[in-house]
Amino acid sequence: xxxxxxVPVFDRALVARYDVxxxxxxxxxxAPHFAGDVGETSLRRAILDSNEEPIPxxxxxxxxxxxxxxxxxxxGCSRIITRDRTRIGGYLARLYREIETVSVLFARDRSLxxxxxxxxxxxxxxxxxxxxxxxxxxxxxxFSRRADREFCVEIDPRFCDGxxxxxxxxxxxxxxxxxxxxxxxxVQRAVNRVQSIEQxxxxxxxxxxxxxxSINLDLIYGLPRQTTDSFARTLEAVIALHPERIAAYGxxxxxxRFPAQRQIDKFELPDASTRxxxxxxxxxRLTAAGYRYIGVDHFALPGDDLSRAADAGTLHRNxxxxxxxxxxxxxxxxxxxxxxxxxxxxxxxxxxxxxxxALDQGHLPAVRGLHLSDDDRLRADAIQQLMCAGTLDIAAxxxxxxxxxxxxxxxxxxxxxxxxxxGLVECTPERITVTPRGQFLLRNIAMCFDAYLGAANGPVRxxxxx
Amino acid sequence: xxQVTLQGxxxxxxxxxxxxxxxxxxxxxxxxxxxxxxxxxKVALHDLHCLVEHVGAYRTGDAIFxxxxxxxxxxxxxxxxxxxxxxxxxxxxxxxxxxxxxELIGLDAIDPETYPCDAIALGEVEVCRFSFPxxxxxxxxxxxxxxxxxxxxxxxxxxxxxxxxxxxxDERLAAFLIVLGKRYADRGFxxxxxxxxxxxxxxxxxxxxxxxxxxxxxxxxxxxxxxxVDGRHVTIAKPAELFDLARPILQR
Numbered sequence: 024x025x026x027x028x029x030v031p032v033f034d035r036a037l038v039a040r041y042d043v044x045x046x047x048x049x050x051x052x053x054a055p056h057f058a059g060d061v062g063e064t065s066l067r068r069a070i071l072d073s074n075e076e077p078i079p080x081x082x083x084x085x086x087x088x089x090x091x092x093x094x095x096x097x098x099g100c101s102r103i104i105t106r107d108r109t110r111i112g113g114y115l116a117r118l119y120r121e122i123e124t125v126s127v128l129f130a131r132d133r134s135l136x137x138x139x140x141x142x143x144x145x146x147x148x149x150x151x152x153x154x155x156x157x158x159x160x161x162x163x164x165x166f167s168r169r170a171d172r173e174f175c176v177e178i179d180p181r182f183c184d185g186x187x188x189x190x191x192x193x194x195x196x197x198x199x200x201x202x203x204x205x206x207x208x209x210v211q212r213a214v215n216r217v218q219s220i221e222q223x224x225x226x227x228x229x230x231x232x233x234x235x236x237s238i239n240l241d242l243i244y245g246l247p248r249q250t251t252d253s254f255a256r257t258l259e260a261v262i263a264l265h266p267e268r269i270a271a272y273g274x275x276x277x278x279x280r281f282p283a284q285r286q287i288d289k290f291e292l293p294d295a296s297t298r299x300x301x302x303x304x305x306x307x308r309l310t311a312a313g314y315r316y317i318g319v320d321h322f323a324l325p326g327d328d329l330s331r332a333a334d335a336g337t338l339h340r341n342x343x344x345x346x347x348x349x350x351x352x353x354x355x356x357x358x359x360x361x362x363x364x365x366x367x368x369x370x371x372x373x374x375x376x377x378x379x380x381a382l383d384q385g386h387l388p389a390v391r392g393l394h395l396s397d398d399d400r401l402r403a404d405a406i407q408q409l410m411c412a413g414t415l416d417i418a419a420x421x422x423x424x425x426x427x428x429x430x431x432x433x434x435x436x437x438x439x440x441x442x443x444x445x446g447l448v449e450c451t452p453e454r455i456t457v458t459p460r461g462q463f464l465l466r467n468i469a470m471c472f473d474a475y476l477g478a479a480n481g482p483v484r485x486x487x488x489x
Numbered sequence: 490x491x492q493v494t495l496q497g498x499x500x501x502x503x504x505x506x507x508x509x510x511x512x513x514x515x516x517x518x519x520x521x522x523x524x525x526x527x528x529x530x531k532v533a534l535h536d537l538h539c540l541v542e543h544v545g546a547y548r549t550g551d552a553i554f555x556x557x558x559x560x561x562x563x564x565x566x567x568x569x570x571x572x573x574x575x576x577x578x579x580x581x582x583x584x585x586x587x588x589x590x591x592e593l594i595g596l597d598a599i600d601p602e603t604y605p606c607d608a609i610a611l612g613e614v615e616v617c618r619f620s621f622p623x624x625x626x627x628x629x630x631x632x633x634x635x636x637x638x639x640x641x642x643x644x645x646x647x648x649x650x651x652x653x654x655x656x657x658x659d660e661r662l663a664a665f666l667i668v669l670g671k672r673y674a675d676r677g678f679x680x681x682x683x684x685x686x687x688x689x690x691x692x693x694x695x696x697x698x699x700x701x702x703x704x705x706x707x708x709x710x711x712x713x714x715x716x717x718v719d720g721r722h723v724t725i726a727k728p729a730e731l732f733d734l735a736r737p738i739l740q741r
Contacts, residue, residue, distance in 0.1 A: 075688030078704045078711070078718050132701040421499070431497025 031316045031462035033306045037445060038463055039299055045466045045476075047319060048410060049342045050368065051403040052393060052475055054361065061369050061392030063381075067128060069367035073352050074130040080352045082129060082164060083137035085342065086118070086156070087357030089375075090147040092182060095216045096286040097204070097246060097274055101359035101373055102143040111148060114358075114375075117382040119159060121356050124387060126163035129354070134167040135160070137348045138174040145176050146183045150190040157194040166195065171328065173198055173237075173348060180222045185229025192233030199230050200239040201266075205246055206257045213247040213291060220260050227264060237327055240266040244301035245274035247291035254301050258308040267327040270320050270344060271305045273298070306463070318410055319465050321345050338411035345411070358388075366395040398474060401426065405435075406469045413457040438471035543567065545615035553594070553608040553616060560598035562618045566590050569614035570686035572695075573606045584695040587611075587669075587687055591676040596638070611686040656738055661696045662706045663734035666716065670725055681725040 046053045073079060087101070090111060094104045103110075138160065145153065153176070166172070175198035176191060188199065203223060204216060211217045227238055240261055244254065261269060276292060278284040293301065306316065314322040315330050321344055323329040332338045332347040339349040342361060353363040359373040369392030372378040381388035395403065401424050408415040417428045429436065429452075436450065443450050447461030448468055461468060470476055545567070547553060553564055553571060564571075571588040585606055588594050598604045599621070628635035656664075666683070674680045685692070693700040707723075710716045715731050717724040725731055732739070 074700075075690055076720055077685055077689055077692070077723065078707050079689065130700065132704060425499040427497045427499060429497075433497075 029459045030310075031306075032459040033303055033463055034460045035299060035303055037447070037460060038302070039295075040445075041447075041464050041467045042295065042299070043467070045470050046473070047466060048406055048469045049340060049344065050361075050363065051406050051469075051473070052395075052399055054368075054370065056475055057368060057370055057391045057393050059391050061367065061394060062389045063387040065367050065392065065394070066362060066364065066369045066387060066389045069364040069369075070125070070128040070352075070354075073365045074128075074133070079130055079133050080350055081136040081167065081348070082133050083341070083346075083348060083351035083353045084135055084139070084160065084164065085353060085355045085360055086138070086140045086145075086160075087143065087355070087360040087371075088114075088140060088145045088147060089143035089358050090114070091142065091144045091179075092147065093215065094283050094286075095204075096214045096283050097243060098283055099275065099277065099281045100141075100143065103375065108147070108149075111152065113379070115148075115152065115156070117379050118156070118357055120382050121388065122160060122163055125354055125356070129164070129352075131165060133165070133352075134169075135164040136167040136169070136172050137346065137351055138166075138172075139343055140176040141343070142177055144179045144182065146178050146187065150187045153191055154194040157191070157196070161195070171347065173328070173346065175200055175239075175343075177202065178226060180226045181216075181218050183222075183226050185225045185232075188226050188229035188235070189233040192230055192235050197235055198237045198239070199226070199235055200241065200268075200270075201226060203240045203257075203261065204243045205249060205254070206260050207249070207253040210246050210248045210253060213287070215286065220264070224264060227266070237267040237329075239268035239270060240264065242269060242271045242305070243274050244271055244305060245276075245293060245298045247287055247293075249293050249297075249301060251297065251300050251304055254304055255308065258305060262308065262312040267324050268329060269309060269314060269322045271302070271309075271322070272320050273302065316462060317345055318413075318462065319344070336412050340407055340410050362389070362392075366400065368392045368395070400424075401431070402472050402474060405432070405472045409455065409457060409468055409472075410465045413462065415455045417452070417454055432472070435471045439468070442468060442471065542618040542620075543615065544618045545613075547610035547614040547616070549610060549612055551610045551614075553610065553614070554604045555607050556604055558604050560595065560602045560604055560621065562620050563593055563595040563598075563624065564608070565593050565617040565619070567615040567617055570611045571614055571616070572609050572611055572687060572691055574609060575606050582694060584691050586695070587691075589669075589672050589676065590678075592672070611688075611691070654738070658696075658698050658702050658706050659709075659734055660738050661698065662703065662710070663731050664738040665692070665696060666723065666725060667728070667732055667735045667739065670728070681728055683723045683725070685721045685723060 089100075089102045091098075091102050091104050092106055138157075140153070148156065157174075160166075174196045176196050177200045178188070179202055201223060202216075203218070204214065205211060206218075206220055208217065223240075230238060242257065242261065274292075276284060276287065276289065278287070278289075309322045310316065313324060315325055315333070317323055317329055317333055317338070318340075321329070323333075328347045329338070329345060332345075337347065337349055339346050341353065341363075352365065353361070355362040355369075355371065357371065358375060358378040359371055361368060361370045369389040371388040372381060372390045377390065378388045381390075393399075404424070405415060405420070408420070420426075421428050439448055439450060439455070442448050442461070442464075446458055447464050449456045449458060457465065457468060544553075544564075547569075556575065566588050568590055570590075571594055573585040573588065573594060575583045575585065577583070588608075594608050594616075595604060597606070624634075624638075628638060669685075670681060670683055673683055687695075689700050689703055693703045696703070698706075707716065707718055710731070711718050713730075715725070715727045715734075717726055
């Protein structure tokens with residue numbers, strides 16, 4: 024009955040047919056819909072309110088470290104390229120101030136169960152600086168002492184070594200997410216990121232020796248000069264490194280939005296058919312090597328927490344993709360970081376002058392965001408169910424939200440009908456279930472529940488669904 | 490903005506929502522039981538209706554009345570929940586109680602002729618205002634209404650004494666949930682599913698516990714399968730076992 028546990032089936036013709044632009048639903052509504060009417064006051068109130076639930080949620084903290092030593096041409100993140108390492112001093116001063124100001128708003132008995140350092144390049148900080156930052160967070164928040172806490176750092180192995188990994192592991196980090204993208208030298212030159220397998224392995228070894236129990240490697244398919252042959256070699260090398268998790272993202276070429284991408288020669292990009300072939304190859308090779316497809320871009324070994332959460336039906340989708348910690352309140356620190364507390368999303372200023380200016384004047388740097396409406400909450404739940412559990416129990420949903428599902432989601436169900444006819448989902452009066460073939464088209468299924476799509480709200484460009 | 494679909498919404502389980510008419514009170518009216526069975530004459534019922542005024546909506550933190558204001562009316566909660574509290578000279582709050590739909594507030598002001606506490610809305614609140622001089626006059630004509638008033642006053646005093654003894658945090662919280670559940674159920678709300686309108690801090694203050702203790706005990710109840718907590722919604726999964734915990738308080 025429960026198809027979500029069946030082995031996903033990659034149906035190339037079907038996936039090709041559903042290759043359209045769409046959000047990745049790391050949040051609903053998605054960040055482009057944030058507006059300027061939500062800021063510091065809303066964030067403060069949301070945190071104080073969240074303390075007043077009978078059992079307040081645990082805290083998840085995201086810390087954005089935007090600096091990079093060199094530009095990777097594919098990147099669409101909020102980052103600042105500089106070789107001047109001293110610039111981090113001014114940034115850290117503001118970051119500490121932000122952490123001090125926000126942490127006191129959270130009730131002290133709420134433990135921090137999840138910590139993620141993203142970038143940019145978090146290891147733009149030297150080991151002393153990063154360890155001090157982790158320690159400071161530990162003084163201002165109550166770190167969870169449970170074994171299932173997830174404390175993760177994104178690592179660029181070109182500027183890291185085994186000793187660095189050991190140092191941060193000793194400070195409490197138990198997960199790393201290491202950027203690889205592709206090991207092929209030709210592809211690496213085309214995207215300005217030359218990185219050896221040895222550098223990657225050294226960081227992994229150091230981390231493992233220090234007790235890091237889960238390492239993720241990021242791959243990107245659809246990069247310039249990638250061929251199925253070259254990508255097959257990359258996959259082989261990645262599998263040999265034996266990371267617990269692998270993320271394979273599709274490259275989104277949006278040079279009008281991300282200036283760095285203008286360095287990429289679009290005539291070197293693989294065509295749609297090759298791109299699909301690369302994804303298919305990744306799915307086949309990773310599955311054959313024992314990895315399990317979790318959903319949208321993510322794979323994990325069966326013993327990893329992510330796979331266990333998938334089995335237990337406790338997966339949760341958040342800005343990092345998938346996570347094992349459901350229903351935390353998210354506190355975002357640093358330039359462009361997003362907080363999600365209760366029903367409020369808020370995002371910090373996305374440039375350094377805005378971020379520094381607010382904190383220097385004694386304010387929190389939240390400048391835009393969104394209060395979830397009832398409708399947003401309902402749709403977010405439906406999308407979360409389908410993308411994480413692979414199934415939506417209609418009676419349970421109706422009880423949770425006091426709606427008649429068939430009436431409320433009439434348009435969504437109509438939009439789902441062709442997807443059901445194509446075998447992506449099964450719709451019965453009792454439940455909607457993603458089929459094994461639909462597992463690779465979760466975004467398309469979720470789009471049927473997105474009230475913002477097609478709304479006259481200005482053009483929002485998303486990456487392709489595949 | 491997301492396109493908001495109102496179609497398909499179920500009626501929220503709030504039995505207070507209907508307004509009543511000449512012959513029937515709102516279904517959870519504070520005085521509903523007066524008419525049921527006891528045969529209040531139609532004239533008295535009509536008179537009672539005439540002196541009732543629907544007031545609100547109040548929003549979180551709004552005062553329905555404040556300490557020291559001249560007493561001129563009692564109130565019945567129609568929708569939402571109200572807390573009564575004292576604030577001392579240092580600004581410290583002491584929560585006296587919570588009042589749910591169908592329950593009366595302001596009864597303890599009859600004697601001093603000024604309100605002895607603040608009544609503060611928790612969430613969106615609607616109330617019925619009964620002008621007291623008019624109600625008192627009516628009560629002399631309709632003994633059943635007078636009787637109901639006396640019963641309410643003594644029950645209020647009983648509730649206040651409920652948590653004054655030397656009880657453990659587990660006993661206090663179990664009793665709190667059981668009593669709250671019973672009060673909601675008496676008014677026609679779903680049995681064993683509560684929405685806590687009051688904040689964690691208010692619950693802690695009322696039970697004379699630390700806020701962290703409230704959460705720790707609730708989490709323990711949840712781990713033992715006695716309750717399930719989802720945001721502000723609490724489901725009592727094992728009412729008999731929870732009652733056992735509360736027994737020292739409830740069966741004093």
